Amino acid sequence: MKDNQPLWLNNAIFYEIYPQSFNDTNGDGIGDFQGIIEKLDYIKELGCNALWINPCFASPFGDAGYDVSDYYLAAPRYGTNEDLKRLFDEAHKRQMHVLLDLVPGHTSVEHKWFKESMKAQKNEFTDRYVWTNSIWEEPQGMGCIRGISDRDGSCAVNFFSHQPALNYGFYKPDPTKPWQQSMDDEGPKATLGELKNIMRFWLGLGCDGFRVDMAGSLVKHDEDSKGTIKLWQNVREFLDNEFPHAAMVSEWGEPNKSLQGGFHMDFLLHFGPSHYNDLFRCEEPYFSGRGKGDVSQFVAKYLHNYEKSEKKGLICIPSGNHDMDRLARHIKGDNLKIAFAFLLSMPGAPFIYYGDEIGMNYVENLVSVEGGYGRTGSRSPMQWDDTLNAGFSLAPQEKLYVKLDDSPDRPTVKAQMADEDSLYNEIKRLIEIRQANKALQSKGEIEFVYAQENEYPFVYKRSADDEAVLVILNPANRAVTFDCNYTLGKAIYCFGGKAEQNGGKITVPACFAGYYKL
């Protein structure tokens, strides 16, 4: 990879917007681009300087927009392409950057490419998706769509069964299965060419890069991801030539691979082997006040990835996202502040899921909306204030995209902004501190100082150039003591009291977070 780092990524703090539920300005019960524009100042004031917007292209919304039917058209319910361009411009005016969500692995069954590829007669799109040569043959291990086309074949799916897999080829096509194409065949090459056209189109309009959905899923039967890495290197080359400053963040979960593929940062995933859920979303999360959690396996896996990518594969840790339970479903009260003291002091860019900054709750017992299923409760309307529909929309309640949290004590932005001790204001302070200390930012190094099995606190050192900061986090409801060879310097952040050093031992109070200069 050339030295093409978009410098703004180094101190980027992202705010993830699920556009359906953020801010509705035309009264249809669904958020829109104008709604996002109107809240840019709010996001900036919180301290976030970058956005990730979930898919906002034309779609039948069988998977909330992750089933695209036209990559070149903004979903009309959010506005027009011009409105989206205006959103980029308005963000740039505020020194903010915008990542769109790129879904390269599959489309909706409604996409015109898929409709064409279903035809018996050969055409330009026959090889756009992964099809077998007979309806009686299934593509191994992928699930398929069959029996709905004149074409005699089964089409592989990439996620839900209405999301046919785009064809980027097989890493090593099986010679006994002639329908498996190689990456160098015409069909896969055309798919990749079209992917670049899509990126070119939106980057040309002013978006700053992409969060890439299921980035590791493109080349099939690619056990070590060698083909998929090669494919992304090819994309990187195109970006280096035409859009060297485009930022690329992958949903992959293997930073050593995504880095080789030319991505700048990779997400820590809430599924697979990351142990992310040990922190916030399991029976005894480490950050809950009960103090019965374990951080050690998360740290071991994190370190493994960190070393494997030579400390360069930046891992972004989200507060939550549209696919997982709200943070506040498991972590309560002041412990949310400790959780954010962690999220905002780790390497890689932090991602704050809309509403997590006020501790919005998971809305229980909802009927699935747009393929959300259990995820629907994390996709409820943003709670701005105490006016109609919490200020999200002027639509009648029954028209809201997802039901609002109707609990009487639901948090709102307005109330939390006015309260010095709120989660919102704590996060704002934490962001200011991160931005004032290079050691705490994305590229600062990390060394784990105390992360013992089933023990508290959790301690690590962040450093950059000649700056070093020791982060001490004790979410548990009891004071704890740990051995430490470092001498604590000035506290640049303290919540819940202060650390006492006694020679090689440091004691911190219950529910405490502190950042100390070394």
Ligand code: NOJ
């Ligand atoms: C990951 C996305 O985050 C999720 O919401 C979506 O359903 C799948 N990929 C399929 O695109």
